[in-house]
Every structure is written in structure tokens, then in C-alpha cells.
Amino acid sequence: MIEANTPFLRMVRSFWPLVSLSLLLLIIVAAVDLSGDIILAQTLIEGLVRIVIVAALYMFIGNSGIISFGHIGFVMVGAYATAWQTCCPYTREMFMPGLPEYLLNTSHHFIPAILLGGLLAALVALIAGFAIMRMSGIAASIGTFAFMMVLYSAYLRWSTWTSGASSVIGLPTTTTPWVGYVYAVIALAAAYFYSRSKWGLALRSSRDDEVAAKAAGVNVFGQRLLAFVISAFFCGMAGGLFGHFLGMLTVDSFYLGMTFITLSMLVVGGMQSLTGAVVGVIMLSVVIDVLRRLETGVGSFSIPSSSAEVGVGLILLIILIFRRTGLTGNAEIYWPFKADISSSGAMKRQS
Amino acid sequence: MDYIIQTVISALSVGSFYALGALGIGLLFSVLRLINFAHGDFITVGGFALIVPSSAVVATVAIGGLHPAIMVVAIVAIVVALAVISYFLVFQHSQTSSPATMMIVSFALGYTLQNLIVMIYGGRPKAVNIFPSLTGQVQLSDGVSVQILQLVIIAVTWILLIALVLFLKRTRVGVQMRAAAEDFRMARMLGVNGKNVIALAFVLSGGLAGIMSILFVTQTGVLIFRMGVPIMLFFFIATVIGGMGSLVGAVVGGYSVGIVSVVLSAILPEELRGFRDACVFILVIVILLARPQGIVLTKAAKERV
Numbered sequence: 001m002i003e004a005n006t007p008f009l010r011m012v013r014s015f016w017p018l019v020s021l022s023l024l025l026l027i028i029v030a031a032v033d034l035s036g037d038i039i040l041a042q043t044l045i046e047g048l049v050r051i052v053i054v055a056a057l058y059m060f061i062g063n064s065g066i067i068s069f070g071h072i073g074f075v076m077v078g079a080y081a082t083a084w085q086t087c088c089p090y091t092r093e094m095f096m097p098g099l100p101e102y103l104l105n106t107s108h109h110f111i112p113a114i115l116l117g118g119l120l121a122a123l124v125a126l127i128a129g130f131a132i133m134r135m136s137g138i139a140a141s142i143g144t145f146a147f148m149m150v151l152y153s154a155y156l157r158w159s160t161w162t163s164g165a166s167s168v169i170g171l172p173t174t175t176t177p178w179v180g181y182v183y184a185v186i187a188l189a190a191a192y193f194y195s196r197s198k199w200g201l202a203l204r205s206s207r208d209d210e211v212a213a214k215a216a217g218v219n220v221f222g223q224r225l226l227a228f229v230i231s232a233f234f235c236g237m238a239g240g241l242f243g244h245f246l247g248m249l250t251v252d253s254f255y256l257g258m259t260f261i262t263l264s265m266l267v268v269g270g271m272q273s274l275t276g277a278v279v280g281v282i283m284l285s286v287v288i289d290v291l292r293r294l295e296t297g298v299g300s301f302s303i304p305s306s307s308a309e310v311g312v313g314l315i316l317l318i319i320l321i322f323r324r325t326g327l328t329g330n331a332e333i334y335w336p337f338k339a340d341i342s343s344s345g346a347m348k349r350q351s
Numbered sequence: 352m353d354y355i356i357q358t359v360i361s362a363l364s365v366g367s368f369y370a371l372g373a374l375g376i377g378l379l380f381s382v383l384r385l386i387n388f389a390h391g392d393f394i395t396v397g398g399f400a401l402i403v404p405s406s407a408v409v410a411t412v413a414i415g416g417l418h419p420a421i422m423v424v425a426i427v428a429i430v431v432a433l434a435v436i437s438y439f440l441v442f443q444h445s446q447t448s449s450p451a452t453m454m455i456v457s458f459a460l461g462y463t464l465q466n467l468i469v470m471i472y473g474g475r476p477k478a479v480n481i482f483p484s485l486t487g488q489v490q491l492s493d494g495v496s497v498q499i500l501q502l503v504i505i506a507v508t509w510i511l512l513i514a515l516v517l518f519l520k521r522t523r524v525g526v527q528m529r530a531a532a533e534d535f536r537m538a539r540m541l542g543v544n545g546k547n548v549i550a551l552a553f554v555l556s557g558g559l560a561g562i563m564s565i566l567f568v569t570q571t572g573v574l575i576f577r578m579g580v581p582i583m584l585f586f587f588i589a590t591v592i593g594g595m596g597s598l599v600g601a602v603v604g605g606y607s608v609g610i611v612s613v614v615l616s617a618i619l620p621e622e623l624r625g626f627r628d629a630c631v632f633i634l635v636i637v638i639l640l641a642r643p644q645g646i647v648l649t650k651a652a653k654e655r656v
Contacts, residue, residue: 066451067449067451067452067454067455069454131636131640132636134640135639135640135643137449137450137451138384138386138449138450138451138454138595139639139643141450141451141454142386142591142635142639143635143636143639143640146588146591146632146633146635146636146639147632147636149584149628149629149632150629150632150633150636153625153626153628153629153632154626154629156625157625157626157629256580260458260459260462263455263458264459267455304470305469305470305473305474306466306469306470306474307470309462309463309465309466309469310463310466310467310470312462313459313460313462313463313466314463316455316459317441317456317459317460317463320445320448320452320455320456320459321441321444321445321456322444324445324448324452
């Protein structure tokens, strides 16, 4: 078998979960690209955007152990911030008349626009996190949830900037499968390196035992805030991608439905594993796609409407009842070849 | 003056409704540490149980057409059964998870219930008219007229509250429930059957939800598969503000949220009214930070290391 004793192999091995997940996604994207199926490509782009969101959720939830119900608010912040810069130059004033002069007259390229969208989301998270990250356990979860509701109801009413209850239409649809792939890999890499960094490890120690971590000198509040801000940054970027995938934005699409789907994906895959994030997205995306196709009918056979939603709900319940660590059991993909004892500890179980 | 009396009565009736809902959530949280996000959907199911299951555009009443007493008993029985089944099928198995995980469980249950309703009844709103006489107005004095239903809601709430207090103070199982709410482990060691107590909490919570679904449908006259979600959010805020796990707190929280929201929409200028919900949720975060145990303090609320 291959023993990882050349420098290159050793490097591949230490990043193996990241490398294998990127390769897996590469194969999927290439296969869909070659097949030329347009509907499948749409599902794929949506799935890749969700991978960015779920990887960001993993960064915060997986490492801090605090379940956040609020990250979709950051997706919304990023999505609208991107739309202010790129959307529909000729009709922007019609949809969002309240924008300042500069934003009304200038359009940015979508890559810096998405980056700025992510930064705005991170800034919002920094401000909110100063309050919310002081709490622990269920109080912190409720705090994130309440903050999502604040953002949602504020954006819904702030119609001169967001079009409120109606939609902003006419964003350039620049999120192709390959663009989505690049962002997904960036998000996965960030999540992987963050959770293995000294900050990630400090945060994990507070997840496993908050009192002991504090006693060992971990600034729990600071580490949580850092993770919150980084993950909000990626959520914001995902929002930009999402807007440029659909070509339109409504405040209502960034609400409980999206919160539920993305959180389900993380839980189904395994909350404390990056592999779990990807596996959860793939698994639920496939289930939703198949059930949706069956809903519209294959030949004379069709299943009742909203079967896809019921299916997702039931899968989540079953996972939560019978396998709380998710499909991956909170483990990462480990090096498939013979273990090399000389280098320290194979990353079999990360969590 | 007349306007003030009308506002007060409407604030009290909204507050009563929220208090009942918060109580349904508080009962479960006190013994199980579960914030039941499916509570609103229990109410929805109770509402839909009034009509014949079909996706037809026009709703045909089934249970809703029976004698009022039979109808109330049947709806309450259905919702209680749903609550108990969801305990034995779902919540029982996740009892040992963290409260936040149980919150996801209840989210999943609520989401599944909503979409099962869409599957059976279709996604369109349906008009249904029960107790049409209650939606009329009644003259209290010169110039002061209020909806009869508002008075009914206040009365029903207080009857239920008194009944619940008597039950918790005077009966054996009631005392056991209060003991379990105080310290679940200790109560079990002293011979309280934990499973029975939790099942009983689900029965009570489901019973409240069943009565609320009748009140709610009488008021709105329409059935929508998502109608439980917005009211659930208010119950949730009320529970947090009052102090999670405290039943007195749930009632106080329910009335505060009801009164504050009615008063705010009465006095806020038009352009700020839209931001009312945002302000209420900011208030939730502030309360969590400044007084995490809520307005009313319970012994069980203190976090143990």
C-alpha cells in the first residue's frame, strides 16, 4: 500500500478530508457539466451555495457547540449588500430608491461585490455577537434566533433599501456551477483550517467543557465571537452567490424555511464534522430533488405535493432520534491507505 | 375614554391568548427543558381537524358542524392525542439531548406537521366559520362596544388558569409535576414517575393548544397551514420574557407581550409601526442578557455547573 512518506503524500494526507471532499465535489460538478442537464445544473448550483452556508454553520456550531438559528440573517445581509452593488443598473432606483447616491450610480464587479457583502455580514455579526456571544447554551441559541427575527423584520420593513415584501429582480445570473464550486472549496478550506487552528481548538475545548476551558485560560467569549464573525462572513458571501444564482431576491426566502433546511443538512451529516456538512447537503439535496421530480410525476406515477418537505422533516427526525451524531458519526474521512505510524496520529476521529 | 377602555379590553384579550400559549410551552419546558416549536402547529392541526380532509377549495365542516360541546371535546381530544403521540414517538427519544437539539427536534416536528397538512388539505387558505355569533359586537355602555369573542377569550383564560392552579396545588399528580419542575432528578429519586409526569405535561399542553385552536379559528375564520408559526413566535417571546420554566412567568410574559404589542400599535406613528416586531425581538435579547431568568425567578432556572 501507499505509505505516506514522501513530502507530497504527507501533505495530502494531513489535508485528506479537505482534499477528498474537494475531489468529490469536483467529480459531481464535472459530471453534471458534461451531462448538460440544465435542471440538474440548477440543483447543483443551489447545493453548492448551500455547502458554503452549511460549512459556515459548521465553523460556528460544530466548533462552539452552540446551535445557531440566526445565520440565515447573515445570508440575507450579504445577499442584499451584493444586490446594492450589482443589481439591475437601469432599474435599481425603482426597486431600491433609498440607496445613497454612490450606490445608485455605481456598479461593482460581482467578485468584489460578494466580498463586500460578506464583510458587511461579518460587521453585523461582530456587533450582534458582542451581546449574544456572552450567553451560553440555550440562551445563546435563543439569542441568535431572536437576532434573525430582528434582521428579517427590519429588512421586510426597510423597503426603500430592500423592496420590502416584493422582490428585487434582475441580478445578473453569474453563479455558474464552476463559480459555485470555487466558493464551496474556499469555504470548506476556511472551515477546515479554522477548526484546526489554535483558535478553533480553543473554541472546541470550550465546547467540550466550558468551565475547564475557562480555567485553562481560553477566552470563551472572544473565541465564540471570532467564530461567529468568520462564519457570518461566509454566510454573507453565500447570500451574494444565492442572489446571483436566482437572479432575484425576496426577504421571505431568508426566513425559517432556509434556516430549517440548512440546519437539517448540518444535523443529518453530523454537526461536528466538515465531512458531515458536505454529506448532509448532498444527501438532502438528492432526496429533495428526487421527491420533487416524483411530485411532478414520472409517467403516470406521482406522489402528493410537499412530499419533499415531509421527507426532509422525517429524515431529520429519524436522524435526531436514532443517530444523533449524524450520518458521518461526527468523524472526518480518514486516509484510506495503510497508516504511517512514524508521523504523529492519523486524523481518524477529529471530534 | 371609550377608546381607552376598548384598547384595554383588546390588550387583555390578546394578552390572555398569548398567556395560554406561553403556558403550553412553559409546562413542557419546566419538566423537559423543551422549547416546543411545534406548539403553534398543534394549534393549526386542531383548526384543520374541524373540516373534512380534502384538498377541495371550499371547506366542508365535519367536527366543526357538531354540537358546540361535542366539538370542543373532540378537538381537544385530537390535539391531546397528537401531543401525547409526539411525546412517545419523538420527544421521548431525544430527552437526553441538549435543549438546543430538542429545539431542532421540535422544529422538525412542526415542519413535518405543516407539510403533512399541505399534503392532505392542500396549500390554499380555507374559510371556516364556527361560532359566528361570537364575532359580533356587544355594547358595554354608551359608545363602548367590544367583540364578544374578546370577552370570551379573557373568561376562558381565567377559568383555565384557575383550574390549572387548583390541579397543580390540590391533586397528587399536580404536586408531583411541580416537584419535577423544580428539580426533575430529585423528584424522580423521591418516587415521582418521570415518564408519567412528562406525559401529563404533554396532555395539559395539548389540551391548552386544542382550546386555543378553537378560539383562534373563531377569531380569524380562516385556516392556513402556516398559521401556527407567527403566533408561536409571540408565545416564545412571552416564555422567554417571563422566564423559561416558570408558569407564573409564562402568564406574566404573555400578558406583557400582548399588552405591549397592542399599546405599541395604538400609539406608535405609522412609519415606526412596521419596526415593532424588530423592537420586540431586540427586547428579547436584552432580557436574555440582563435577566436571563426572566421577570419571574424560579429556583430551577439557575444553571448548575
